[in-house]
Structure formats: C-alpha cells, structure tokens
Amino acid sequence: MKKAQAAQFNWIFIMVAGAIILTFFIIFSIKFIDLQNKKTEFHIARNFDINIESLKTSTEEMYCDTEISDNCVSLGFQTNVNLECNNNQLNIILNNNIIHGLKDQTLFSPKEFKTKNMNFWIKKLKYPYYITNLIYLQPQNHKIYIKGDDVDIPLIFNVEKLTTINNIEKNSKVSFINIIPTQEEINYLKTNKIPYNIITNNEVQFEDEEIEINEELIMAAIFSDNKEIFKCNLKQIEKQHYKITQLYYNKANILKSEDCNYNIIQNTLTQFTEPKEEIKELLIKQNQELLSQNCPVLF
Amino acid sequence: MKKAQIQMQETILVIFIVTVILIMGLIFFHKFQEKSILNEQNNYKITKLDNQLLTIPTQPELQCSKLSETENCIDITKLEAYKPRDLGKKIIKINIIYPEDTREWIIYNNPIGTNKLIRTSPISLYDPKTNKYFIGKLTVETYSI
Known part of the structure; x- marks a missing residue:
C-alpha cells in the first residue's frame, strides 16, 4: 500500500512539475512571438521612415x-x-x-x-x-x-x-x-x-x-x-509657403545695400500671404528687374 | 522509506538543476536580444543622421536658387535668415573651409544628452552679396541620453 501510495505521489509530482514547465514554455513562446511581431513592425516603420526621408x-x-x-x-x-x-x-x-x-x-x-x-x-x-x-x-x-x-x-x-x-x-x-x-x-x-x-x-x-x-x-x-x-x-503646403516667403523677406533685409533696394519686392512679399497668380507674376517680374539693376536676385 | 526519500530528493535535485540551466539560458537569450535591439537602434540612428546630412543642403530653406532655378549649393544669406524650429537633440553647424574664411553658422543648437554621434559632409556655399562660391563643411551632432 505504501509503495503504491509513493508511486502515486511520484506521478502527481511529475505531472505538476511537467505542467509548470509546459506553462512556462507556452508563455515564453507567446511573449517571443509578440516580440518578433513588434520587431517586424519596427523594421517596417524604420524602412518607411528612412525611405521617405x-x-x-x-x-x-x-x-x-x-x-x-x-x-x-x-x-x-x-x-x-x-x-x-x-x-x-x-x-x-x-x-x-x-x-x-x-x-x-x-x-x-x-x-x-x-x-x-x-x-x-x-x-x-x-x-x-x-x-x-x-x-x-x-x-x-x-x-x-x-x-x-x-x-x-x-x-x-x-x-x-x-x-x-x-x-x-x-x-x-x-x-x-x-x-x-x-x-x-x-x-x-x-x-x-x-x-x-x-x-x-x-x-x-x-x-x-x-x-x-x-x-x-x-x-x-x-x-x-x-x-x-x-x-x-x-x-501643409500653405504653411511651408508662408515660411519660405518669410525667409525671402528676411533674406531681402540681408541683401539690402546703398545700390540695391529691395523694398518693392518685400512689399509684394507681404501681400503674398495666400497663393495668388497675379502676385506670383509680379514677384517674378520684380526679381528679374533686380538682375537688370545688377543686384543679387532674391530667388 | 529511506529509499523513497532518496528517490524523492533525487527528483527534486534534477528538477532544480534543470530549472537553473533553463534560467541561465533565458538570461543569456535576453542579453543577446537586448544587444541585438541596441545594435539595430544604433544602425537606425546612423542611417537617419546620414539621411539628414543629405537632406539639409537640398531644403528649400537653404538651397541656392537663381531666377527660380535651384542650384546644388547652400545660400549664405538664407543661412543667416533661417530660424529652424524643433529639430530634436542636435547641433547643426556650417563653416567655410576654402577659400580661407572664419565665418561659421550654428543653424541649430540643442545638445541635450551625453552620448553623441557626429557626421560631417562637404558642401558648396554661395554668397549672393559677393557672387562667390566657397567649399564648406556641414556638421551634424546628434545627442542621446
């Protein structure tokens, strides 16, 4: 009887230990798969980021x-x-x-x-x-x-x-x-x-x-x-347009000299808050006029 | 009874040793994964930095243009007028190498962190006021904690 009981306890012990180890491996596998998925997603995001840049x-x-x-x-x-x-x-x-x-x-x-x-x-x-x-x-x-x-x-x-x-x-x-x-x-x-x-x-x-x-x-x-x-x-384009227009306005301040007057083109730039065909044409004309005056062009 | 006890102790010892080996294996695997992820992160930072070196001279905010045609150089007057917003933890600077000129521009200055990655690249600079071209060096330093 005691021998049989001992054998029974042995089996129970083995099953419990086996179940714990199996559970451990299952949890590990799930976590590992999750980690690999995250790594894959990171690779995709990285590829996208680098390529777009x-x-x-x-x-x-x-x-x-x-x-x-x-x-x-x-x-x-x-x-x-x-x-x-x-x-x-x-x-x-x-x-x-x-x-x-x-x-x-x-x-x-x-x-x-x-x-x-x-x-x-x-x-x-x-x-x-x-x-x-x-x-x-x-x-x-x-x-x-x-x-x-x-x-x-x-x-x-x-x-x-x-x-x-x-x-x-x-x-x-x-x-x-x-x-x-x-x-x-x-x-x-x-x-x-x-x-x-x-x-x-x-x-x-x-x-x-x-x-x-x-x-x-x-x-x-x-x-x-x-x-x-x-x-x-x-x-996004409007925002960028505004930013670049501001930059050219500031550039005109730097280019100003006794011989070269950029006030006219700067005045046109201040009106260029929204993309307008007439103002765009005027800017091109004024920029070309700077060249004919032997002044550095603005753009 | 004693035999049974010895057998029980044997089984416990075996399981204990197996567990220790498993734990050691897991720790080793974890360290390996961590190192691999850190390497990937570093490679990504380096690639991103290299990309930035290529994109900075071609930005509309800095690139030379004449009568709306762009040229492959950085306009010095635009450089002086340019005020960038948040570009992260980095320092971006340009200085002239040839012909000799002491001018240097720090486009962006936000060095937060102790670890730094530095990349430089030769660039062409143009001064519209004097109508002269220069060879310069673009330096980007990226910081991390």
Missing part, C-alpha cells in the same frame, strides 16, 4: 519602380497603410499600430491601402520659388482611371484611360479631368464605393466638396482619393 534629397523630378530599383519605398512585408490628418499634420499608420508623423512633408496617395511595394514620383513645387517637394505615391496593386484630358504621367504608374465604367477593378480610383461625369457613372462609383474626383484647372471636387487648386496641384488631385487628406496636404 531619402525622398527629400531629390534635387530633380524622379520616379521609381521597385521592380527595377532597390532604392524605392519597399516596406519589406505586406503592410496595411492608413493616412490620417491630425492638427494639419499628416500621420501614416502602419498595421493599425505604428504611427509615423510626416513633419513638414506632403504625400498624395490613396488614404488606405495594403501593399509591400510602392511606386512614387517627386516633383518640386515652385510658386514662384521652391516651396517643397510634392510626393506622389501609388501602391503597386492600385490603379488610377482617367477620363477627359490627357495627362503626362510616367509609364511606371498604373494609369488607364476610362472606357467603360463597369470594367473598373478593385483598389482603384477615378479622376474626371475637365469633363463632367454622367449620373450613371456617379451612381456606379458610389454604389461600388470607388473613390473619384472631378478636376478642372482651378478646382477639384471630392464627393460634394469643391476645393480650389492651381495648375501645379492637378497631379496631386489625380493621385489623391480622399478630401480630408488632400486638404491636410494643402494646409
């Missing part, structure tokens, strides 16, 4: 296709990307978890997408001086349909002329350029939740809201599919 170094217009070049924006893993606007700053949310703020940077792209690789295009925005780089981004599984006027977009981007509304693929958006869509087209797009916008030379219409733009931002409207993100980018 690198885009700022572009001195000329450039575009990039990950199929050809390793120097493009590749996240390394299939990632859910969401854009959101917070206090007029654009934030990129990766995998619903990591928030990356785009400080002083614009990004025109779909609001939500899932991808590993992205094609992008950088264009300098000059109005009339260099304000910022406009980054246009298209996920590789995304398509843009265009109806109306032709636009000059590099061939690496997935852009197609819209022929029949019923053949539109998933993960796409439609832009009507200087053309009014038919009611049938609008109904189809709304029913199938396909984002669209209507672009003319001086405004873009997202859903029911019209936003004033100038010619330089037509391409930005083509790559965008959400009015909140588009407006957020515009605010």
